[in-house]
Amino acid sequence: MLKVDNITKYYGDFLAVDHLSFEVKSGEIFGLLGVNGAGKTTTFRMIVGLLKPSSGTVTLDGHSIDYSITDKIGFLTEERSLLTKMTVKEQCVYYGILKGMKEKEVSRELDRLLTKFKIQNYKDKKIKELSKGNQQKIQFITAIINNPKLLILDEPFSGLDPFNVEMFKNEIKELAEKGSIIIFSTHRMEHVELFCKKLVVLKNGQTVLSGNLKDIKQKYRKKNIEVVGDIDENKIKQIDGVISVNLNNLTYQIKIADESVANKVFEVVSNGKNITKFSVEEPSLNEIFIETVGETYDK
């Protein structure tokens, strides 16, 4: 289990991460979210042992993160961390051996992964000759080549087409099923919803949202109602607690302040005609994120 216990990091007087805590068990995929500069990279660096927290501790299965256990960690950085003058094989062997593997072991695993990601022909090509997407695949392979106990993925889907995104998703799920602890950060909220049971949202180094995704959504008071049919839009807008009403593809999206407003909306909708759908939906993570952080993720 990975335990991040009350870690704080100062750069001089600047507070980068403020009393952050969370736990991730084996087989779990954890989301670490926040806008740029929120403290995600600093947190990742503290987890992999690149930075020492100003206070607090990070432990993996009860051990502090130090060079005696970094061989069990895989790290995919947001920016390319490949030595572009090396060939694919040289690069993977290089990082593999630094993770304590034997060269033969790396070669065997590399062949398997290159075949799996359908880039076996690029084994002897120089990294700089590969496309952005293929470079990302190599970077991903170098992160998982040691079958890590803890895998940190910072924007793993960057530069990938939808086909390769699916391939990565499957591999991430497979690793989690095998028992890896996976922490990942992405700009794509649908990926977080798909993968993560637990997450933390950081803003200026502070935790603004934390816990199970399901609980977070349930606790979030604002809900969405979807209605298909002919309704009196103006009457609904006049209901106290209705935030907005939008019509998209013949479906009305009604945003309400809390679940109790749903009954009042239902009463008005009941007077409508040809009603084929009325459902109260949980808000999307993207909505919760924007509401919580106060700005769009891409900013």
Added chain:
Amino acid sequence: MISKLKYLTKISLKRKINTKWFVIANAIFAVIIIGLLNMDSIISFFGGDFDQTQIVYVQDNTNRTYDILTIQNDTYKNLTDEDNAFKLKKTEKSSEEIFKDKKNKDAWYLSIDNDSENYIKATLTSEGYINTSSYAGISTIINDTKTVIAMEDSNISPEELSKISSPIDLERKILDEDKKTEDENVQMIMSTVFPILILPFFALTMFLVQMVGAEINDEKTTRGMEIIISNVPPKIHLFSKVIASNLFVFLEAALLVIYAIIGFVIRMLIGANIQTGDFDISSILDMILKSDVASNLTYIIPLTIILMILTFIAYAILAGILASMTTNTEDFQQMQMPIVIISLIGYYLAMMAGLFDGSIFIKVLSFVPFISAILAPSLLILGQIGIFEIVIAIVLLIITIWLLIKFGMRIYKVGILNYSSKDLWKKMFKALKG
């Protein structure tokens, strides 16, 4: 962790050797070194003329000077060991007639006439310029000829003339105890041999600094550093660069020595024994072996090697620390300038060491790490400092390396993961405080 250090060192060394530029650079070095050592043979092969006898046509209008001139020419040949110095040919032709013949385009024409005040006067004519040493040679012969004529006219017997002409046996006595072992050849060695030896050291230092810096910079700018440092401590990472760059420098130095040996072997095989103008390799080697420096090489060479190895290590650590602070290659190019300047100062001071005989300032500078490796051995050869002073320089260098590791490592740890040049020096001073 030791196995990771070995692996990182191996990879770092491989990345330096498995390059086209390494092969090309060494091919060029081999050609230059072997070529320089056999320059005389190469020039001869292409029809060079430095080994040919200089023909001097002599028009003797005094009817007695030519014979004396010939004797003086022979004496000059014996004194200077220059077998091919001048070949005199008596002629009645005018200079115009001589130079009309294309075969004589490189010949000289010497016209000698009686002179009421100076016994004889001479005019030397040539198609082109005459080099300084040849001009000095012919002037000496003519002056000696004039002396003989003057003595003959003064009725001095040949025995007396011989005594007058023979060189004085000048006995040397040196009162300074430290310099008793020094001979005059040392100055010659310092001006010819030492620059040849310290130039490769200077070049290798620059190689080393450039390599350590470029590699760290490459790993940093590609962000590969984050993956590397998350698996090996920064100290191990820096040490691998220091060891690899030093191994590379030793390998390159060994290759340079091998090229020199090949050059000498080729020289022996082709039996070259020709003087190349004023630069004669065989005589320089003889000079070294006959000088007192040769007997002191038993301690000069080991001490110099120790100083050089320690200096290479210090330079590599310093280059690594500076490279860690940079965020791109351009920054590193600027950052390495102080290293280049320090090294250049050492190089020039070593070249000019002989000029500052007895200067305490130069002696103090020979202790200064980074420049001591070339300055201290040159002062040791010149007899200006002793073994004790060299040991001080070595101790100071070891202390410098220790300080660089202790305090520089703090900068390195922070620097390699810093990607912003904003408040760089503030960050580094803060890191230095720990």
